[in-house]
Each structure stands twice: as C-alpha cells, then as structure tokens.
Amino acid sequence: MAALLSARNITKVYEDTVALQDVTLDVEQGMTGLLGANGAGKSTLMTLFLGIIQATSGDFQVFGEDGGDPIQAHRLIGYSPEYECLPPNVSAAEFTTHMARVSGLPRTEARSRATDVLRHVGLDEERYRPMGTYSTGMKQRAKLAQAIVHDPQLVLLDEPTAGLDPAGRQEMLELIAQTSSEFGISMLISSHLMGDIERTCERIIVLEAGGVVEQGDVSGYTTDTETLALEFDEGIEAVAAALTNKGIAVTTEGRALLIEEASQDDLDTIRDVIVETGALLHRLAPRTQTLSDIFRRPAS
Numbered sequence: 001m002a003a004l005l006s007a008r009n010i011t012k013v014y015e016d017t018v019a020l021q022d023v024t025l026d027v028e029q030g031m032t033g034l035l036g037a038n039g040a041g042k043s044t045l046m047t048l049f050l051g052i053i054q055a056t057s058g059d060f061q062v063f064g065e066d067g068g069d070p071i072q073a074h075r076l077i078g079y080s081p082e083y084e085c086l087p088p089n090v091s092a093a094e095f096t097t098h099m100a101r102v103s104g105l106p107r108t109e110a111r112s113r114a115t116d117v118l119r120h121v122g123l124d125e126e127r128y129r130p131m132g133t134y135s136t137g138m139k140q141r142a143k144l145a146q147a148i149v150h151d152p153q154l155v156l157l158d159e160p161t162a163g164l165d166p167a168g169r170q171e172m173l174e175l176i177a178q179t180s181s182e183f184g185i186s187m188l189i190s191s192h193l194m195g196d197i198e199r200t201c202e203r204i205i206v207l208e209a210g211g212v213v214e215q216g217d218v219s220g221y222t223t224d225t226e227t228l229a230l231e232f233d234e235g236i237e238a239v240a241a242a243l244t245n246k247g248i249a250v251t252t253e254g255r256a257l258l259i260e261e262a263s264q265d266d267l268d269t270i271r272d273v274i275v276e277t278g279a280l281l282h283r284l285a286p287r288t289q290t291l292s293d294i295f296r297r298p299a300s
Contacts, residue, residue, distance in 0.1 A: 002064050003028050004154050004186060005049050010058035012044055012210075019044040021210040023058070027154075027188050031180055033197030033218070034190040036207035042190040043082060045207070046156045050079055063153070074103065078147035078155040082162060082190070085143065088132025092123055092142045095131065096149050103150030110149075117145045120182075121175060136163040140172055148179060155179075158190045169193075173200050228286060230270070231256040235279025242273045255282070 003026035012020040020041045034042050047053050049062060051070030060067040063076055087095060093114055100110035118127045121141040126134070131142055140160055147155050160176060161169040177200050180187050191197055197204055198218060206214035232239065232255055240257055243250050246269055251258040259266065274281055 005062055007060040008058055010060055011056050012048065013056045018210055023212055025205050025212050025215055029186045031187050031201045032203045033201035034188055034205050035194060035197050037192050040207040041210040042207055043158055046158055046190060050077060076153050078152040080143040080147040080157045080160060082158040086131040086139055089130050091128045092118055092131055093127040096146050099146040100149045105150060113149050117149050121145045137168045148183060148185060152185060154186045156188045160189065161196055176200060228259045228262045229256045230281060231283040233280040233282045235277050238277040239273055239279045242277055
C-alpha cells in the first residue's frame, strides 16, 4: 500500500538553524503519531507537507505526487495548527462554513457540512457563539471541525491536546479516534506526550533535534512483560498488605499492584487473598511495556 506522505532525505535550514536534518519517513493510512519534544521539527515537517514552506534539500511526495503543491495538499489534507488560529469575533458556524467554501464546497453544501461536523465535535449548541468566548477544549474541537469539514483523506493535527487537563485530553483523544473511524480519515498526530500517542496511534515516528530516531508500529514497542498487574476497583490496600505478609513482594502503581515473575503458587495465594479480603478485582494481566519505558532507558 502506497504511503500517503513520503519524505526522502529532507533537510530544512532557516539561516543558521537546522530544523530538519536528512529526514526519511512514510506516513501510511490509519493513525500515526509524530512524537518529539518542542523544537524537534514536528511543525516544520507538517507545514512542509502542506506546501506552506519548501525544503532546502531532499524529496517528498503527497499521495504519490511530487510535493510542494499547496492546492493539491489543501484539497486532500486537513490541518489543525498548534497556534491560536481562530478569529475571536467570528462564530464557529461562520468560520467552519468559510473553510468549507475555501476548499471548494458550494455555499449550501458548505453550510450543511459545517453544521454536521460541529455537531460531531460537540459544538452544536455553541456553534453561533463567537469563538473568542470558547474554553480551550472548545477551541480545540473547533479546530478539528474546520480541519475535517471538506472531507479530506488525511488530517494533520499539531498538538491537539495542548492546554487541556487530563480529562480534557482523554475526551479529545477519544473524539479524534472516533472521527478517524466514522469518517474514514487517516490522522497524523503531533505531540510531545507519549501517552497521547500510545493511546490513539497504530504507528509512531519519533523526531529528535530535527532527525528521525525511531519509526514503526506502536505494538512493536509496547509488549507484555513478565510483571503481573492486578488492577482493583476497591480493596487494593488490603490485598497489598496481605500479600506482603505472605512474603510476596508487591509494588503499587495507581490502582494496580505489580508482582514480578509470579509463580503458580503465588497465583494461588493471590486468588485466596482477593477472596478473603473481599477486594474488587477489575483486571489481571501481564503488564504492558509502555513507550515511556522504552524511550527513557539510557542508551546502551
């Protein structure tokens, strides 16, 4: 299957600053995470694919065609920038309709499509309010709406959870995943938060100091370990105390107890303790190694 976006040996230099250095990567269908710290080159890469800037050297393709054509990119790609881009005195309905018209939709279809996508992102009742009165979460939803209003094949989301608290981040990530599934739109999600990428994406591209240091399937980095994880709804403290008294070493991690290399005898003891304490076990499974576990390891 051909890549939606493809870069080969891309370098971008701004005067004395190297923003991208010899970048080679492919963005395929589905959900792809672009992970990196602020300043790693994520936004530069996105604007290059959009045809907003030109590479200093190297080649790239957009949907199999040579890159650099912003009209072609605008027709096939939606874009939600990290920075504040919403006119404060304009309603979401007016702005999203305008963006649909800019993308070539007729007036009536643009208005209808804007209403549909604003309802989809949860801004149905607030769509006529000036966007300057919106909360940060509502602004992120409005940016998503304008990015999908013309029914693109791919959407580039630059830090779509920026400024949100943990609950707001989770809601936004669920909305992005729902949007991709329901509309059949592939997503390239830029973030400096590993957890956001891990929860939503099938593939990952890691940028560091303008270069690609890792890329591949997320499942290739997150694997089951020999650590047993017991997640509880209630009674975690009683279970931990009882297991410790029986000589089983446990570590608490949030709502879970972690047990290294549990034997069959240990499993029998764990079962008996849970029954005896009346604890409510939510889930028992091997602990999954996370992206954070991988990338915080010191280099060998």
